[in-house]
Amino acid sequence: MRIASVLENQNIEKRIAITPEIAKKYIALGFKVILSKKYGEHLGFKDKDYKELGVEISNNDAEALVGANIIVQLGLLSDENLSLLKENQTLVGVFNPYTNKEKIENLSKRNINIFSLEMLPRITRAQSMDILSSQANLAGYKAVIESFANFEKAVPMMMTAAGTIPAAKVLVVGAGVAGLQAIATAKRMGAIVFATDVRMTSKEQVESLGGKFLTVEGDENLETEDGYAKEASGEFKKKQEELLAETLKKIDIVICTALIPGKKAPLIIKDTMINNMQSGSVIYDLAAVQGGNTAFTEVDRIVVKEGVKIMGETNILNKLPVSASNLYSKNVLNFVSNLYDKENKKININLEDEIIKKTLIK
Structure with missing residues (x-):
């Protein structure tokens, strides 16, 4: 053969x-x-x-x-x-x-x-063949490294004689394999980490890594039998938008990882939300190549809106x-x-x- x-x-x-x-x-x-x-x-x-x-x-x-x-x-x-x-x-x-x-x-x-x-089906026997997990794991890690490199402040809390630098606040949108690795990486580097996902099963995993799970009131579990996220209802999206809009006002770095297999990436972070973010904040959009999770994502470009940097690449794994x-x-x-x-x-x-x-x- x-x-x-x-x-x-x-x-x-x-x-x-x-x-x-x-x-x-x-x-x-x-x-x-x-x-x-x-x-x-x-x-x-x-x-x-x-x-x-x-x-x-x-x-x-x-x-x-x-x-x-x-x-x-x-x-x-x-x-x-x-x-x-x-x-x-x-x-x-x-x-x-x-x-x-x-x-x-x-x-x-x-x-x-x-x-x-x-x-590949998400079954135990296929885990050693699961290319989505192995590659997403690296992508989640690298997205944090890239966003931190473009963030012009220190990430961990630092106490000095001249005063205290507060820890950066990171929000991870989508707590699949890439998102969980992003949470773990950001946490190891000293950030305060929040996460959101449409699948309620992610809550325990996020909290086990030291992240705070943002819960939408009256959550519906949007998970397919294969373990992937599915599209949310209009009512859920509205509640999620309200929670995100308020949370983003105090967030320094956002890592977007939300994807629906075979479809355009869901638009989660709207233009009005970005306009209300702090100047100097960074968004890294891992969904860029499938349309992006933000209103302004452009593939292989750093877009600056109201002082917020929005990044996304065709293939972040080319850097690893x-x-x-x-x-x-x-x-x-x-x-x-x-x-x-x-x-x-x-x-x-x-x-x-x-x-x-x-x-x-x-």
Whole structure:
């Protein structure tokens, strides 16, 4: 069995799907690993590091892809590389089926097996494959670091002979994986942390990390069976807006993480709320690429409104590509191991397996 990966478009994606450590594990499972030239060089993983493990380095993408049984990536291949794929090849990655519907339909018609890992079910057995959690964890951490770097005051409380500097107040909007890591990071750095989420199950988790959970009166639990947030009712949104508007007047830093899978990010922080925030405050919007949680978010730009900085990036994980690649490649290895029939040395697409059934795009 041959497993391959080629370099992503470096302008938008610096992560890789096979690190040297993971290449070694694929080889131990009986795979032949093929990578494109200079595959991990930008992260400090040289071709010779891979070759010493027994990895084959191809001269170009076509050479790597054509003979592969499984191809693992971060996102969809370029149109040129997609045209090289043949019947019964298996593609594994994060393919955003909602936004790439037409391309994925074309691949499916050509009998190419497409597994999109953001569709993994939230079950215990799939935790080691959960790319959303591993990557969101890093994103939540980095969002706090980036916002603190742009905040022009000290974050922890400092008592000096010249007087006391109060601790910065941080609000985390959305207490999923990214939000919880943001709370933990901000708390470790000495901030006073508040959090809000539409899922009442988040309250205990927020408080266990030392954050204060902002409760909307008459809360409704807006959580799907899969553990994701769902859209709130009009009445709930109105109550949440009132609570947020009042809270934001005393907040220094806001980390927005609210996303609904497959939909535009909910608009949570309105223009009037931002106008009432303290000048010098910072908002980091992790939902920027899906439209943003604030009225003024622009991707890859720092927008200043009434002295408030609003930030958001296409891919914040490009600032932590080594750590993100290490975690992602382990997630993918665990998924491929579940898909691989070791005895018969073939891919086993067992649709009775919930993990395989939910991630296979038809």
